[in-house]
Amino acid sequence: MKNSKYCQDEINACNGNMRTLWQTFKGALADQGGKDVSVLTPEDFVTFFKEKVESVRSSTSATPPYDVPYRTVPPLEEWTPVSIDEVEKLIGSSLYKTCQLDPAPTWLVKEACTLLSPFITLLFNKSLVSSVFPSEFKKAVVRVLL
Numbered sequence: 266m267k268n269s270k271y272c273q274d275e276i277n278a279c280n281g282n283m284r285t286l287w288q289t290f291k292g293a294l295a296d297q298g299g300k301d302v303s304v305l306t307p308e309d310f311v312t313f314f315k316e317k318v319e320s321v322r323s324s325t326s327a328t329p330p331y332d333v334p335y336r337t338v339p340p341l342e343e344w345t346p347v348s349i350d351e352v353e354k355l356i357g358s359s360l361y362k363t364c365q366l367d368p369a370p371t372w373l374v375k376e377a378c379t380l381l382s383p384f385i386t387l388l389f390n391k392s393l394v395s396s397v398f399p400s401e402f403k404k405a406v407v408r409v410l411l
Contacts, residue, residue: 347389352382366404 279286356378363370374381392398 344393346393347386349382349386352386352389353378356382356385364406366406 275289276286279289356375359371359375361371361375363372
């Protein structure tokens with residue numbers, strides 16, 4: 266109970282400043298037996314992953330390859346077109362998160378929902394009809410969490 270009170274006091278003392286909060290608990294959260302990550306270089310990172318991949322490969326080298334069964338997937342010939350109401354409902358229920366690949370911030374798309382929804386609906390439906398998904402929508406940003 267005493268330790269819990271101490272932790273709560275430390276959290277409250279940070280006044281919502283995440284940097285201060287992280288620094289306060291860095292020692293408690295750090296792996297005491299590991300390397301100090303503040304001195305690791307990009308080369309250390311690359312070396313770690315190369316060694317890890319090599320370790321996995323060598324430990325699984327005797328494992329026979331998995332035979333992935335071939336399946337034919339029928340083309341999408343029947344579907345129900347997306348409606349403007351459905352698109353507006355999805356836009357309205359989306360979170361206010363934005364990615365650097367987004368052409369417009371979420372708050373702006375939500376604010377202009379009634380203006381944009383007919384065009385977005387058309388884009389979805391044409392994509393389904395033509396079986397073409399724009400290559401711009403196939404990109405992702407991947408961030409490694411260390």
